[in-house]
Amino acid sequence: MRVMVIVKATRQSEAGEMPSTELLEAMGKFNEELVKAGVMLAGEGLHPSSRGKRVRFSGSNRTVVDGPFAATNELIAGFWLWQVKSMDEAVEWVRRCPNPMEGDSEIEIRRVFEADDFGEAFTPELREQEERLRAEIDSKSGNPG
Structure with a gap:
């Protein structure tokens, strides 16, 4: 399964302070x-x-709003996309992670939706489109797919 590992922003990261x-x-x-380990995708x-x-x-x-945005603890300072066997494996990797900020920080782990998660609403035609788009993205980014 794929997970997005989200590094939450801090007052320092939102101020643009660079890591040591x-x-x-x-x-x-x-x-x-x-x-x-074949985990990181x-x-x-x-940036802040x-x-x-x-x-x-x-x-x-559509209304465009310029940053900065309030509620720093809800903002994202960075992310990883990982391929893991389980949420437990993702948690174990995060436990091994260096603290991503100079002070207190938080990392959130969220599972990425897969095609099967959408059930019958994700028709064969939509699946085919998804596969075609992923293949096109991979070819443009140089990934073997």
Whole structure:
């Protein structure tokens, strides 16, 4: 199963404070372990919300809102996409992770929907479209699929 591992923002990450060399080295080592184990599919850090935008939807209306956004503890500072056997395995990997921030921090783990999770609503035609789009994405990104 795939999971998204979400590194929650802190006051420091939202202020644009960059991690120390030591933290970057520790995270690099951890990422190497994830890659060697075949767990890590993707992972990136995100700029502070002050450099972001939100688009609010209300029926056919779209409203663009500039950052920064309130409720820092609900914002995302970075993420990984992992392939694991179970949620327990994902938790064990996160337990081994260096603290991603200089102070207190939090990491959230969320399961990614798979085609079978949608049941009969995900028709054979929609499955075919999904597979075609994934193949196209893989070919454009250089992934073997």
